[in-house]
Amino acid sequence: MPQPKLSKLELKIMAALWTKGALSVREIQEHFPARRRPAYTTVQTMVYRLEAKNALRRTKKIGNAHIFDAVISQSAAQSKLIDDLLGLFGGRAQPLMSHLIESGQLTLADIEEARAALRDSAKKE
Amino acid sequence: MPQPKLSKLELKIMAALWTKGALSVREIQEHFPARRRPAYTTVQTMVYRLEAKNALRRTKKIGNAHIFDAVISQSAAQSKLIDDLLGLFGGRAQPLMSHLIESGQLTLADIEEARAALRDSAKKE
DNA sequence: TAGATTCTCCTACACATGTAGGAGGTCGCC
DNA sequence: GGCGACCTCCTACATGTGTAGGAGAATCTA
Numbered sequence: 001m002p003q004p005k006l007s008k009l010e011l012k013i014m015a016a017l018w019t020k021g022a023l024s025v026r027e028i029q030e031h032f033p034a035r036r037r038p039a040y041t042t043v044q045t046m047v048y049r050l051e052a053k054n055a056l057r058r059t060k061k062i063g064n065a066h067i068f069d070a071v072i073s074q075s076a077a078q079s080k081l082i083d084d085l086l087g088l089f090g091g092r093a094q095p096l097m098s099h100l101i102e103s104g105q106l107t108l109a110d111i112e113e114a115r116a117a118l119r120d121s122a123k124k125e
Numbered sequence: 126m127p128q129p130k131l132s133k134l135e136l137k138i139m140a141a142l143w144t145k146g147a148l149s150v151r152e153i154q155e156h157f158p159a160r161r162r163p164a165y166t167t168v169q170t171m172v173y174r175l176e177a178k179n180a181l182r183r184t185k186k187i188g189n190a191h192i193f194d195a196v197i198s199q200s201a202a203q204s205k206l207i208d209d210l211l212g213l214f215g216g217r218a219q220p221l222m223s224h225l226i227e228s229g230q231l232t233l234a235d236i237e238e239a240r241a242a243l244r245d246s247a248k249k250e
Numbered sequence: 251t252a253g254a255t256t257c258t259c260c261t262a263c264a265c266a267t268g269t270a271g272g273a274g275g276t277c278g279c280c
Numbered sequence: 281g282g283c284g285a286c287c288t289c290c291t292a293c294a295t296g297t298g299t300a301g302g303a304g305a306a307t308c309t310a
Contacts, residue, residue: 007297011213025257042299044258049297064257064306075224078214082224085210088136089203093230096221097239099200099207101246105218108243114222115236121226122233132267150287167269169288174267189276189287 003072003080004053009038013046014055014070014077022059022069128197128205129178134163138171139180139195139202147184147194 006014016031017023023031029043047068050056059069089095100106131139141156142148148156154168172193175181184194214220225231 005296008213009298038298039300040257041301045299046297048259063308066258078220079224079228081210081213082221083228085206086230088133088206091230093225093235094238095203096207096225097231097235098242099204100218100221101239101242103204103208105211105216106222106239106243108240108247110218110222111236111240111243113219114226114231115233115240117223117226118231118233118236130266134268163268164270165287166271166289170269171267173289188278191288 003076004055005080005084006050006053006055006072006077009046010050010055011077013043013050014072014074017056017068017070018074022067024062024065024067026065028068128201129180130205131175131178131180131197131202134171135175135180136202138168138175139197139199142181142193142195143199147192149187149190149192151190153193 012032013028016028020027020031025040025044025047028047029037029040032038032043047056051058051068055072056068056070058066060067086093086096097106137157138153141153145152145156150165150169150172153172154162154165157163157168172181176183176193180197181193181195183191185192211218211221222231
């Protein structure tokens with residue numbers, strides 16, 4: 001059970017914990033934009049499922065409410081998402097790059113930054 | 126119903142059509158690696174569902190078998206996948222780039238290629 | 251301390267996805 | 281012209297995901 005798959009809503013729950021730290025179910029629920037905020041018990045169900053997946057855990061109790069914190073890190077979750085996507089492309093990053101460029105979502109500055117990062121990591125080898 | 130959501134298995138069906146052109150259900154099924162090849166009717170069900178989503182269509186009939194061809198292009202499907210992923214990252218491509226570099230899935234050649242492509246598209250503007 | 255509030259835990263349900271079997275139609279061949 | 285192979289279409293079912301209600305326990309407040 002290393003990297004369990006997290007659904008979209010599960011990721012939003014985790015996002016709340018990643019940005020705000022340990023939270024109660026109520027606080028997680030309130031982290032959603034008011035317009036499309038799920039019911040309290042909906043958030044609770046997802047939290048329970050994430051707990052079963054060991055993506056988060058109960059850390060303490062305040063009053064009668066449990067406080068939950070992330071077990072899986074944001075970068076680990078993101079890595080899994082990216083790797084899964086790449087898997088669908090036969091493991092090649094190139095189609096991804098092409099799309100990002102064509103849709104203007106990748107700037108020259110991003111590329112330069114990536115280039116620099118790559119040079120640095122190559123130097124370390 | 127512009128870009129319907131395609132599941133993983135649905136994408137594999139589409140992949141067969143994208144690489145081989147119009148195919149029968151049998152041919153699509155045989156496009157799967159023999160070790161993890163779904164049952165004929167499994168492929169058929171997915172084809173029917175893709176048809177309902179207008180992702181592919183029947184083009185003709187050979188004997189009593191229908192021949193199917195892609196309606197959604199590979200690049201359109203890939204774009205949707207990438208955009209959806211990016212949406213989970215708040216629309217920023219940078220975490221994606223970082224991960225690709227750290228995991229060694231982005232080579233210097235890829236970067237140079239991207240840089241050249243970006244220069245070209247900038248020139249056209 | 252009793253009522254209001256808030257939580258927990260359990261249960262339910264609809265839709266999507268992956269998987270496949272069975273009934274019956276159609277074809278090609280002997 | 282009949283038979284086996286192959287195809288279509290319908291149906292079913294388990295699991296995952298999003299959604300939420302209800303019963304009852306714990307806590308707060310007047």
